[in-house]
Amino acid sequence: MPSVKNLYLILYNLLQTFGWTYFVYKSTEHFHLKTDNSSLDLWHSVEHSLKVFQTVALLEIGHAIFGIVKSNVPITTFQVLARLLNLWGILNVSPTTQKSVGLPLIIIAWGTTEIVRYGHYTTSLLKFPAILQWLRYSMFIVLYPLGLIGELIDIYYTVQYVKGKNIWGHILPGWMDFGVTYFHVIVALTCILVPLTPFLYFHMLKQRRKILGGKKQTKVKTK
Numbered sequence: 001m002p003s004v005k006n007l008y009l010i011l012y013n014l015l016q017t018f019g020w021t022y023f024v025y026k027s028t029e030h031f032h033l034k035t036d037n038s039s040l041d042l043w044h045s046v047e048h049s050l051k052v053f054q055t056v057a058l059l060e061i062g063h064a065i066f067g068i069v070k071s072n073v074p075i076t077t078f079q080v081l082a083r084l085l086n087l088w089g090i091l092n093v094s095p096t097t098q099k100s101v102g103l104p105l106i107i108i109a110w111g112t113t114e115i116v117r118y119g120h121y122t123t124s125l126l127k128f129p130a131i132l133q134w135l136r137y138s139m140f141i142v143l144y145p146l147g148l149i150g151e152l153i154d155i156y157y158t159v160q161y162v163k164g165k166n167i168w169g170h171i172l173p174g175w176m177d178f179g180v181t182y183f184h185v186i187v188a189l190t191c192i193l194v195p196l197t198p199f200l201y202f203h204m205l206k207q208r209r210k211i212l213g214g215k216k217q218t219k220v221k222t223k
Contacts, residue, residue: 002125005068010125012059016118019053024111027104043091043098046107054087054110075203082193083110089186090154094161097154105150109143137208144201155190159183 002010023046030045057080064071086106091097116139120132161167167182 006125009063009068010122013118013122013125016053016056017115017122019049019056020111020114020118023049023053024107024115027107027111042107043103050087050110051092053114054083057083072203075200078193078196078200085189085193086151086154089189090151090158093167093182094158096161097157100153100157102150102153102157105146105153109147109150113140113143113147134212137204137211140204141208144204148197152194155186159186159190162186 026045026049027042030042060069060071061073061077061080063069064073064076091103091106097103116132116135120130120136123132124130162181162183165183
């Protein structure tokens with residue numbers, strides 16, 4: 001009989017596995033059934049499922065903070081918040097970004113990664129053989145750079161869209177308003193977050209060597 005914690009984690013990861021599978025299904029359905037294959041319509045096809053299941057991932061920061069899983073808190077926080085920034089702060093803001101090639105790249109990278117990741121966590125918690133372990137610790141080698149390219153394309157189109165526009169007005173309150181707009185916020189966050197991505201990539205390579213490269217299989221972490 002699984003503990004309450006494990007039962008919760010099984011349900012959470014199972015929900016996310018089905019959720020991201022549905023997200024990928026909606027994207028493939030769009031190209032299979034629609035006569036107008038514009039990326040804008042693609043965004044409308046996947047928007048709600050992407051927003052729901054990516055936002056739910058905020059729980060994973062709490063999982064790490066409160067010790068429900070043995071995940072690195074700063075790395076987990078960075079991963080989740082960077083995704084949410086791209087979703088809510090980039091894709092959701094700019095119609096031109098929603099039509100860009102960055103969206104299909106993100107669908108491929110994020111969708112495939114999360115189906116495998118959550119599927120792996122679920123099967124591990126259920127004590128099934130590690131059938132997805134190799135995929136979990138190998139596919140990121142290609143999918144992570146692919147997703148990063150998609151995100152950078154999205155940022156580029158959003159920066160061009162908000163540049164010179166009064167998107168959300170000035171960010172700071174009047175008494176400390178130095179002309180900071182949403183354009184400046186995007187540029188600043190990009191300059192801070194993008195240089196950190198190689199450290200995350202090398203961290204994942206280190207995890208891959210630890211899990212797949214050793215003689216003994218290390219018990220995997222389950223979000």
